[in-house]
Amino acid sequence: MTEKVVVIYSGGMDSYTVLNRAIKDGMQVYPLTFDYGQRHVKEIDCAAAVCKSLNVPHKVIDISAINQLLAGSSLTDDIEIPEGHYEEESMKSTVVPNRNMILLSLAVGYAVSVGASKVYYGAHSGDHAIYPDCRPEFVEKMNDVCQIANYEAVEIYSPYLSVSKTAILTDGIAMGLDYSQTWTCYNGREHACGKCGACQERLEAFRDNNATDPLTYEVTA
Known part of the structure; x- marks a missing residue:
């Protein structure tokens, strides 16, 4: 009998790779996407489109009401998105208080309800310095x-907990994945900004893999 797993699937390139890795490994996937009031809501549209193309059961859950309790993040509040390289000081404002503990708790409840044995999520080593809830000790x-x-x-x-975004992309390229179906930019505009830390890290991963990012950027240098 195929093992069932819940995949926390934001629509970004990391979780897109995680989703496809789970499928490649023979899992029966239940992707779960959260609308927590993030300004880059475009990633949710990407997630929905991918799940439809894969013909897998997809739930999008609106938990944006929690932002009445969780303040101070540039991803959800009226705070300017930081630009520049993906580093601790510049990216601290993008931390959403306790986000992954909340999302994982909800995903575990869903896993129990559908009989899934695991919850997959896309923490990686590039996030360790910035996001406490992506560090190995938190996951453990x-x-x-x-x-x-x-x-x-x-x-x-x-x-991908112990590897970089570059290594995640390397695995995705080996699986033949189409990253035009993902959204990474923290700004929710028509095209990726190319300036925020998330864009910078994504573009760096493509450069490291000698590959071209299929997304259109407002700025690419």
Whole structure:
């Protein structure tokens, strides 16, 4: 019997690769996308389109009401998105308080309800310095808790936890993935800005792989 897994799928390039990695590994996937009031809501449209093309069950859950409690992030508040390289000081304003603990908790509940054994999510080493809830110690502790939080144990699984975005893209290219179906930019405009840290890191990953990013950018240098 095929193993069921829930995949936290934002619509960005990391979670897109995670989703396809799970499928490649023979899993029966249940992608779960959260609308938490992020300004780059375009990624949700990308996620929906990909899931439709893959013919997999996809849920988009509106949890934007939590922003009444979680303030201070440039991803959800009226705070300017930082530009420049993807580094700790410039990207701190993009931290959404406790985001991944909340999303993982909801995903684990969904996993229990559909009989899934794992929750996949796309934390990677490039996020460790900036986002505490993407670090190995966080994933390990969440995994420990999720073994005992319900009658059914659920594993928290991050297949790219110890590698860079460049390595994630390398794996995706090897799988023949089409990254025009993803959205990374923290600004929700028609084209990716090319200036924010997320765009900078994405473009760097493509350069490192000697590949061309299929997205259109307002600025590419």
